[in-house]
Amino acid sequence: MQSHNLSAVSKSSRVQYTDSKSVMNHNATALIPTMWRNSSPVVNFKWKATIKRKLREAGGEMKVKKLRKAVVGAYAEVAGDTEGVEELFEAKLAKSGVTVNGKVASLVS
Structure with a gap:
């Protein structure tokens, strides 16, 4: 029974991690200027x-x-x-x- 409880706890912690990660990615995306988010891939030109x-x-x-x-x-x-x-x-x-x-x-x- 305890192991079942632990797996439930670990599942909920994974959900929290995923949620915080998506929030972090959303916030990081907000910091990137619009012109870079909408532009084509970076080109290496010397x-x-x-x-x-x-x-x-x-x-x-x-x-x-x-x-x-x-x-x-x-x-x-x-x-x-x-x-x-x-x-x-x-x-x-x-x-x-x-x-x-x-x-x-x-x-x-």
């Missing part, structure tokens, strides 16, 4: 390497507009989505170690 590769292919310098078009095009091939990529490109360009003088981007030697 922004800095792509920016530098495109510049090397062009002889070390090119217009920012042409570089943006080439890099965003490469990203679109991988991700398939280009929404908001222009702003992301600008941020990645600033952190890539590339010098931008006016309208021309060049590799730092």
Whole structure:
């Protein structure tokens, strides 16, 4: 009889665990920004390497507009989505170690 009681207790504790876990998952989901919850899967894209590769292919310098078009095009091939990529490109360009003088981007030697 006692073992029957213990199994009933363990079942109820499992239910409580499941309930608290679902509450925890719900709360964790609420903390994730809507744009990440509704977006497509994360794409692994090497922004800095792509920016530098495109510049090397062009002889070390090119217009920012042409570089943006080439890099965003490469990203679109991988991700398939280009929404908001222009702003992301600008941020990645600033952190890539590339010098931008006016309208021309060049590799730092």
